[in-house]
Amino acid sequence: MTCQDPDILMQDLPSRHPRLQLAVVTETWPPEVNGVALTLSRLVQSLCDRGHRVQLVRPRQLNSDEGTTDQGLEEKLMRGMPIPKYPQLKLGLPARRSLVRTWSYRRPDLVHIATEGPLGWSALQAARQLRLPVSSDFRTNFHSYSSHYGLGWLKKPIAAYLRRFHNQAGLTMAPTRAMAADLINLGFERVRVVGRGIDTRLFHPARRDEGLRHRWGADPDSTVVLAVGRLAAEKNLDLVVSAYEAMQSRDPRTRLVLAGDGPMRAALVRRCPQAIFMGQCSHDVLAACYASADLLLFPSLTETFGNVTLEAMASGLPVLAFDVAAAVEWIAHGRSGWLVRAGDGEAYRAQAMTLAANAQALRTAGNCARVQVSGNDWQQVAGQVEGLWSDLLDRHLKQMPERPIPAF
Numbered sequence: 529m530t531c532q533d534p535d536i537l538m539q540d541l542p543s544r545h546p547r548l549q550l551a552v553v554t555e556t557w558p559p560e561v562n563g564v565a566l567t568l569s570r571l572v573q574s575l576c577d578r579g580h581r582v583q584l585v586r587p588r589q590l591n592s593d594e595g596t597t598d599q600g601l602e603e604k605l606m607r608g609m610p611i612p613k614y615p616q617l618k619l620g621l622p623a624r625r626s627l628v629r630t631w632s633y634r635r636p637d638l639v640h641i642a643t644e645g646p647l648g649w650s651a652l653q654a655a656r657q658l659r660l661p662v663s664s665d666f667r668t669n670f671h672s673y674s675s676h677y678g679l680g681w682l683k684k685p686i687a688a689y690l691r692r693f694h695n696q697a698g699l700t701m702a703p704t705r706a707m708a709a710d711l712i713n714l715g716f717e718r719v720r721v722v723g724r725g726i727d728t729r730l731f732h733p734a735r736r737d738e739g740l741r742h743r744w745g746a747d748p749d750s751t752v753v754l755a756v757g758r759l760a761a762e763k764n765l766d767l768v769v770s771a772y773e774a775m776q777s778r779d780p781r782t783r784l785v786l787a788g789d790g791p792m793r794a795a796l797v798r799r800c801p802q803a804i805f806m807g808q809c810s811h812d813v814l815a816a817c818y819a820s821a822d823l824l825l826f827p828s829l830t831e832t833f834g835n836v837t838l839e840a841m842a843s844g845l846p847v848l849a850f851d852v853a854a855a856v857e858w859i860a861h862g863r864s865g866w867l868v869r870a871g872d873g874e875a876y877r878a879q880a881m882t883l884a885a886n887a888q889a890l891r892t893a894g895n896c897a898r899v900q901v902s903g904n905d906w907q908q909v910a911g912q913v914e915g916l917w918s919d920l921l922d923r924h925l926k927q928m929p930e931r932p933i934p935a936f
Contacts, residue, residue: 548917550575551636553585553651555608555620555643560589561808562758563835564667567724568642574725574910576600583636585627585651587620604630606647620647627654636660638917642667644693652696661924663917664697666690666711666719667832691715698920701913703833704857720916724854725906726838730811733844733898735819744804744820750781751885754821754845756814756836757828759790767827767873769800771848771880779885787817818843822890823883826855827876841865841901846893848880864897 552572556565572582581600587608588595595603607621620643627650631639639655641648642665655662694700694716701722702708708719746752753775755768765786772784784803786796797805806817818824824840824847831853838854840847847865849855850872859865866883868876883890 547579547581548637549581549583549634551583551585551631551639551651551655553639553641553643553648555587555645555647557584557586557589561810561814563833564642566811567667567833567835568665570725570727570906571910571913572601574906575913577907578910578914583634585647587647608647619645620650622646622650624650624654624657627651628657631655631658631660638663638921640917641665641697644690649693652693656696659928661920662697663920664694664700666694666700666702666707666716687714698924699916701916704853706852706856707832722912722916723904723909724833724835724838725909726842726901726904728842728902728905731815731818731839731842733819733894735815735843737816737820740816740820744783744785746783747781749885749887750783751775751779751823751883751887751890752783752785752821753823753825753880754785754787754817754840755825756787756817756840757826759786759788759792759796761792762828762830764827764829765792765796767876768825769796769803770873771825771827771877772800772803774877774881775884778881782884785817785821787814814839815843818845821845822887822894823848823880825880827873828853829870838901838904841897844894844898846890846897848876848883850876858901860896860900862893864893864900866893 554564554568556562558565558569572584576582576599582602584601584603585606586603588605593605595605597603606623606626609619609621631654635658638661639651640663641651652662691714697718699718699720700711700716702711702719703722703724705721708721711719741752744752753772755765757763759765772782776782784800785806786803787806787809789808793805796803806813809817818840824836824845826834826836826847826849828834829850829852834853834855837847837849837858841858841864847855847859849859849865849867850870851867852870855865855867859867861867866879868879
């Protein structure tokens with residue numbers, strides 16, 4: 529494979545479809561900073577740009593939150609509550625009756641559910657009551673997270689709930705071929721692969737900021753390693769620190785920067801006080817962090833996709849990751865980044881050490897990474913989603929009874 533040929537299969541689908549009235553249900557949305565909120569907002573914007581009208585159903589984030597109605601997007605705000613350990617995020621509360629009333633008054637062509645919380649479950653039940661076609665996203669490995677919080681015994685019950693949830697939808701979108709295969713093996717039905725796009729204007733090498741590097745304590749010859757995401761157990765951050773320590777043993781000028789926040793921050797500060805903690809970053813600050821670093825350390829094993837992989841690559845930043853999720857589908861080992869067999873921490877540390885003070889290898893891989901993802905835009909993804917929805921609507925119409933459908 530060359531830098532110009534991304535190693536990912538994108539399904540060829542029709543590009544022209546009738547404009548739809550869509551209801552999109554999610555329990556996270558910007559300005560919340562996480563992969564689900566960011567990627568879903570990009571997809572919704574692309575759908576609006578293509579002429580579809582979207583009713584976005586989400587929890588109210590602040591008491592003053594009034595939602596927006598603009599350019600094909602109308603927000604319907606619901607009750608929510610803070611998520612334990614993540615008070616900046618909201619969990620939608622059950623709202624089936626409210627959604628039945630709303631969708632009876634103005635019936636959408638299709639309901640798309642992005643999250644599986646109480647609000648998502650309510651939307652699923654309301655759509656089924658009204659016999660509306662439903663699609664869903666599988667975006668978070670909740671069942672895999674349980675073992676990181678001393679709740680490994682919940683893994684099977686959570687997986688059973690997720691399977692029951694998604695199998696009531698007409699199709700479930702998974703972000704990678706490997707994830708789709710895993711879900712099918714777990715008994716999930718009607719799974720389709722839909723990749724993720726990337727905003728290559730936001731995430732771009734031109735965002736490099738030498739002043740930011742100086743504030744990190746890096747000189748022109750320093751290697752800055754970056755980790756991005758929630759500071760939480762499921763992100764395998766102990767390996768980030770130990771890989772950094774291995775690199776620093778070879779080159780003491782190596783610097784570690786962590787962008788993100790979460791319940792592990794205090795423990796990480798104690799273990800690695802010399803690291804730079806950026807906290808929760810805006811998208812613009814995050815883009816500058818990617819472009820100003822030299823290597824992204826991403827050892828997570830619980831990702832459904834791992835948006836940071838594409839964000840880093842688009843920024844000209846090579847990635848060291850395990851061969852899972854987006855990394856295995858997008859990184860050409862040794863050319864646009866480096867892959868290590870999943871779970872092999874020793875090999876991960878060893879690969880990190882070989883990259884310490886190897887500026888030429890990092891720079892060459894970063895240039896290749898940028899080229900490799902440069903054509904992967906959100907309009908392409910939106911076109912793929914349109915095709916899947918077109919098939920779902922056709923199937924739904926064939927299954928519809930001829931008698932009138934009562935709203936209640």
